[in-house]
Amino acid sequence: xxxxxxxxxxxxxxxxxxxxxxxxxxxxxxxxxxxxxxxxxxxxxxxxxxxxxxxxxxxxxxxxxxxxxxxxxxxxxxxxxxxxxxxxxxxxxxxxxxxxxxxxxxxxxxxxxxxxxxxxxxxxxxxxxxxxxxxxxxxxxxxxxxxxxxxxxxxxxxxxxxxxxxxx
Amino acid sequence: xxxxxxxxxxxxxxxxxxxxxxxxxxxxxxxxxxxxxxxxxxxxxxxxxxxxxxxxxxxxxxxxxxxxxxxxxxxxxxxxxxxxxxxxxxxxxxxxxxxxxxxxxxxxxxxxxxxxxxxxxxxxxxxxxxxxxxxxxxxxxxxxxxxxxxxxxxxxxxxxxxxxxxxxxxxxxxxxxxxxxxxxxxxxxxxxxxxxxxxxxxxx
Numbered sequence: 001x002x003x004x005x006x007x008x009x010x011x012x013x014x015x016x017x018x019x020x021x022x023x024x025x026x027x028x029x030x031x032x033x034x035x036x037x038x039x040x041x042x043x044x045x046x047x048x049x050x051x052x053x054x055x056x057x058x059x060x061x062x063x064x065x066x067x068x069x070x071x072x073x074x075x076x077x078x079x080x081x082x083x084x085x086x087x088x089x090x091x092x093x094x095x096x097x098x099x100x101x102x103x104x105x106x107x108x109x110x111x112x113x114x115x116x117x118x119x120x121x122x123x124x125x126x127x128x129x130x131x132x133x134x135x136x137x138x139x140x141x142x143x144x145x146x147x148x149x150x151x152x153x154x155x156x157x158x159x160x161x162x163x164x165x166x167x168x
Numbered sequence: 169x170x171x172x173x174x175x176x177x178x179x180x181x182x183x184x185x186x187x188x189x190x191x192x193x194x195x196x197x198x199x200x201x202x203x204x205x206x207x208x209x210x211x212x213x214x215x216x217x218x219x220x221x222x223x224x225x226x227x228x229x230x231x232x233x234x235x236x237x238x239x240x241x242x243x244x245x246x247x248x249x250x251x252x253x254x255x256x257x258x259x260x261x262x263x264x265x266x267x268x269x270x271x272x273x274x275x276x277x278x279x280x281x282x283x284x285x286x287x288x289x290x291x292x293x294x295x296x297x298x299x300x301x302x303x304x305x306x307x308x309x310x311x312x313x314x315x316x317x318x319x320x321x322x323x324x325x326x327x328x329x330x331x332x333x334x335x336x337x338x339x340x341x342x343x344x345x346x347x348x349x350x351x352x353x354x355x356x357x358x359x360x361x362x363x364x365x366x367x368x369x370x371x372x
Contacts, residue, residue, distance in 0.1 A: 017183030024190030031197035042334055042362035043218040050354045071343070123343045129232075130339035132346070133214040133365055141217060151347050 045136060047149050065108045066118045069097060070158055071135060072167030073126035078158075081108075085157040091165050094131050098138050105144070116146040122158070123151050126168050207231070208275055208300045209238045211338040215368035222364055226329045228319050229364065230312075231275055233338035235345055236302030237312060238277035241319040241331075247271040249322035250315070254280065257314055277302045280311050305352060313352050320356075336364040 063082035070078040070089065077097050078089035081104055092100060101119065108117045119139055123132045139147050162168035211233040222229075224242060231238040241247055248271040255262045258280055262270070269287050277300040278286045286294065293299065305312045316333065323331035333353055337346050353361065 017187045021183050021187045021190055024187060024194055028190060028193045028197060031194065031201060034201075040213065040222050040336075040364050041216065041218055041367045042220050042222045042364050043216050044220055044360070044362055046360045047350065047354060049357065049359050123347070125342070125344045127343045128339065129337040129341040129343060129346050130214040132343055133216055133339075133363055136363075137216040137218065137365075137368075151343070151350075 043133065043136060043140075045149065061118055061120070062113055062115050064111055064113050065115050066120060067101065067104050067108075068120040068122060068158075069135065070154070070162060071121070071123040071127035071131045072162050072165075074167060075128075075131060076165075076167045077131075077135070078162050078165065078167065084155045089158070089161050089165075091167065094134050094138075097135075098142060101138070101142055101144065105142075117144065118146045118148065119144050120148050120150055122154055123149070124154055124159075124162065124168055126162075208277060208295055209233050209236065211336060212340075213336060213364050213366050214339040216363075216365040217368050218365060219367070220362070222334055222362060223332060226323050226327055227332045227334055227362075228316060229275070229334045229336050230316075230349060231277075231336045232341055232346055232349055235341075236277060237305060237349055238275045238300070239303055239312065239315050239319075240275040241315075241323070243323075243326065244271045245326045246319065246322045247273075249326055250319045253318040253321055254314060257318065260284070276300060279304050280314075305348060310352060312349070313355065316353060316358070317356060332360075332362060333358055334362040334364050 067079060067081055068084065071094070072078060075094050076091055077094055078091050079097060079100060080087050080089040090100065105117045121132075121135055121139075123135075136147070136149075159168060209231050211231055226242065228239065228241045231240070241250055248267045251262055251267050251270045254260075260280075260283075262284075266284065266287050270283075273287070273294070276286065276294075279301075286299070289299070303312045303315065304310070320331045323329065335346065335349065350361065
């Protein structure tokens with residue numbers, strides 16, 4: 001029979017701590033990362049004041065420098081330049097409208113008319129909150145300085161054009 | 169010349185000290201981290217590239233999802249004062265114990281009439297489905313308007329700073345629901361908002 005080697009060298013009671021240290025640092029890293037990331041980001045927006053009695057609340061816009069973007073159903077937008085009804089709105093998806101903004105801004109800047117390029121965002125009843133945030137984000141990325149949100153004055157011809165395209 | 173004997177040292181280092189430090193750090197982080205409050209209304213916020221942190225103080229968060237709106241104001245003292253002011257407005261008296269209990273509730277969505285019962289509930293009962301049905305925003309009984317107004321007053325009184333309003337909307341929420349809430353705020357001449365979003369990597 002094999003005998004248990006009890007009288008031999010006594011093994012030291014040392015434990016290998018390496019895996020434990022690994023685990024500890026993993027947890028530490030996890031806590032550091034989660035605590036700093038968990039604070040959500042926010043988007044700063046301003047809407048025009050509703051008080052119509054104040055004359056300074058009315059803003060004059062130049063037709064050649066104003067782009068109106070209507071947010072509609074199915075993540076689609078309808079945009080046009082200048083005054084409503086003069087040209088048929090172009091229908092595009094929310095993600096693709098950035099190129100149109102860049103193009104229109106170039107044309108507007110080249111026209112020589114003084115004033116800033118203005119984007120008017122009109123979210124309609126068909127759009128989602130996501131569409132709205134995406135649109136405002138796109139304008140921020142493209143550094144469009146003058147942007148207005150208008151969800152009260154959706155004109156009849158705008159509604160008509162959107163209905164024809166099936167996005168309202 | 170005598171040969172120099174190179175002494176071989178063992179590569180095994182004592183990890184105990186390192187382990188101590190790591191666990192100390194771990195304990196520190198666990199204790200300092202603020203526990204995430206359970207949310208009665210889970211929303212998935214849209215993402216944006218904005219880099220602006222939601223302020224931890226002087227802030228009210230309106231959570232919008234499933235057509236309902238929930239309210240939260242930051243700061244325990246501000247919450248207590250807000251409830252007192254709301255009680256004065258609606259002619260309801262709250263006991264100091266109720267105010268204390270209310271001040272630790274973060275997000276809630278119950279009509280003011282059932283608020284007393286809601287405060288008396290236990291934390292788990294509050295989270296049960298059907299208990300919190302949102303704050304009424306009808307034009308006849310616009311309680312959200314009162315909450316925001318009293319929270320602004322309370323923030324001004326307690327912190328002497330202006331309160332910001334953050335809107336935490338669900339990405340799938342239809343715009344008219346959000347518009348309705350924004351209109352309530354604009355009636356009070358609150359024209360600047362923060363939209364709570366998820367961080368997204370910047371393009372280009």
